[in-house]
Amino acid sequence: MPSIDVCFSPDLLPLYNLKGKIAIAVDVLRATSSMVTALAHGITHIAPVRQLDECLAYKEQGYLVAAERDGVKADGFDLGNSPFHYQEESVRGKFLAMTTTNGTQAIQLSRAADEVLVGAFLNLGAVADYVKKANKDVVVVCAGWKGLFNLEDTLFAGALAERLEGHFTLDHDATLAAYHLYQTAKADLLGFLSKSSHVQRLERLHILPDIEFCLQEDVYDLVPVLQGDFLLIAQK
Amino acid sequence: MPSIDVCFSPDLLPLYNLKGKIAIAVDVLRATSSMVTALAHGITHIAPVRQLDECLAYKEQGYLVAAERDGVKADGFDLGNSPFHYQEESVRGKFLAMTTTNGTQAIQLSRAADEVLVGAFLNLGAVADYVKKANKDVVVVCAGWKGLFNLEDTLFAGALAERLEGHFTLDHDATLAAYHLYQTAKADLLGFLSKSSHVQRLERLHILPDIEFCLQEDVYDLVPVLQGDFLLIAQK
Numbered sequence: 049m050p051s052i053d054v055c056f057s058p059d060l061l062p063l064y065n066l067k068g069k070i071a072i073a074v075d076v077l078r079a080t081s082s083m084v085t086a087l088a089h090g091i092t093h094i095a096p097v098r099q100l101d102e103c104l105a106y107k108e109q110g111y112l113v114a115a116e117r118d119g120v121k122a123d124g125f126d127l128g129n130s131p132f133h134y135q136e137e138s139v140r141g142k143f144l145a146m147t148t149t150n151g152t153q154a155i156q157l158s159r160a161a162d163e164v165l166v167g168a169f170l171n172l173g174a175v176a177d178y179v180k181k182a183n184k185d186v187v188v189v190c191a192g193w194k195g196l197f198n199l200e201d202t203l204f205a206g207a208l209a210e211r212l213e214g215h216f217t218l219d220h221d222a223t224l225a226a227y228h229l230y231q232t233a234k235a236d237l238l239g240f241l242s243k244s245s246h247v248q249r250l251e252r253l254h255i256l257p258d259i260e261f262c263l264q265e266d267v268y269d270l271v272p273v274l275q276g277d278f279l280l281i282a283q284k
Numbered sequence: 285m286p287s288i289d290v291c292f293s294p295d296l297l298p299l300y301n302l303k304g305k306i307a308i309a310v311d312v313l314r315a316t317s318s319m320v321t322a323l324a325h326g327i328t329h330i331a332p333v334r335q336l337d338e339c340l341a342y343k344e345q346g347y348l349v350a351a352e353r354d355g356v357k358a359d360g361f362d363l364g365n366s367p368f369h370y371q372e373e374s375v376r377g378k379f380l381a382m383t384t385t386n387g388t389q390a391i392q393l394s395r396a397a398d399e400v401l402v403g404a405f406l407n408l409g410a411v412a413d414y415v416k417k418a419n420k421d422v423v424v425v426c427a428g429w430k431g432l433f434n435l436e437d438t439l440f441a442g443a444l445a446e447r448l449e450g451h452f453t454l455d456h457d458a459t460l461a462a463y464h465l466y467q468t469a470k471a472d473l474l475g476f477l478s479k480s481s482h483v484q485r486l487e488r489l490h491i492l493p494d495i496e497f498c499l500q501e502d503v504y505d506l507v508p509v510l511q512g513d514f515l516l517i518a519q520k
Contacts, residue, residue: 244460
């Protein structure tokens with residue numbers, strides 16, 4: 049039976065051997081939630097890039113460019129990190145380049161894996177179905193916050209572990225922790241997270257509607273997969 | 285109100301500013317449990333050292349020397365990492381030098397803090413009382429397993445957070461995670477941990493009595509504190 053493991057910080061990723069495995073990069077608030085939303089609403093390609101200048105350079109090639117640093121849209125970019133930005137009719141059919149504080153870094157650092165997927169509560173069931181079919185070991189790569197552990201990405205890992213129970217082994221310590229935390233939190237994810245100083249900091253940016261949106265499970269039935277420089281919708 | 289934060293891996297410690305704070309190094313299975321036990325049973329000084337050869341050099345100075353690597357006693361040393369080794373009458377009054385896979389590293393890496401304490405379930409209440417009196421920010425430094433997150437050190441952090449509730453803020457994400465995991469686990473710590481592949485690996489070393497011993501709360505009313513090169517019992 050394949051296993052599901054969880055890496056709580058990109059800074060710990062050097063300790064994980066990703067070869068032969070599927071990495072699932074997750075930054076629930078809000079990068080990977082926005083990416084899933086963007087692909088669901090007609091963005092066809094997303095280039096996840098690490099640096100602001102690298103991202104801005106895509107603009108000359110006709111891309112929409114999106115950038116977030118410390119929770120707010122960076123100057124000179126078309127879009128920020130809110131999933132609502134990606135539900136507009138105007139984005140349909142466009143290419144997007146995106147850089148965020150944590151999420152795009154986690155994706156790039158996961159490249160040693162056989163496949164890199166993007167996960168969020170919004171596409172939880174689709175990700176679970178995809179990895180069950182692939183039947184390979186999985187590592188959930190939590191973007192965290194500037195290298196620190198965060199609760200919301202951990203809860204996603206726990207939710208995924210629950211969906212994979214019986215098909216994957218859950219006996220890594222990080223997986224068990226995530227699984228049990230999700231059991232405690234799942235009846236009221238927002239209420240659970242609202243005690244967190246990290247989430248309170250996000251709430252002070254007046255993005256509570258974003259947070260509520262990002263905590264919904266199974267809104268979109270698609271899995272973004274990294275192919276070369278781009279995230280595309282995986283073929284079923 | 286001061287805060288309690290939790291660092292899940294020594295590899296993440298560079299992200300924490302320990303200046304002005306109290307660090308509590310914890311390696312429940314078994315280094316810090318053995319250290320607390322040793323001081324309770326009459327060892328007067330413990331030198332926590334990182335390297336095997338550095339530790340062995342203390343033998344010429346008349347120290348007892350203890351070393352564990354990958355869960356077993358290293359060749360040429362007097363003692364291993366079992367708390368039962370330190371309950372013998374023969375250790376009373378001795379100096380001890382000790383190196384372990386994870387625990388002694390966590391102690392040395394915590395030196396940037398104002399004070400470095402050693403915590404375990406065995407002295408949980410004593411540690412809680414000490415930091416309440418000190419009234420400074422606290423960071424629990426989990427030794428983990430070779431840089432990876434582990435459950436038992438996290439549960440200690442959660443137990444300490446519970447004891448400090450009302451006196452310290454618990455709103456860091458790592459602290460909330462540890463706190464909630466302890467709430468889930470506390471009725472049966474051993475049962476909770478027994479699903480972990482990491483703890484199963486320890487059980488295969490036939491140290492189940494060690495594990496049961498180390499999961500007892502409030503057995504010893506003392507706090508080891510690092511003074512120069514030595515852990516000593518803190519003055520009340």
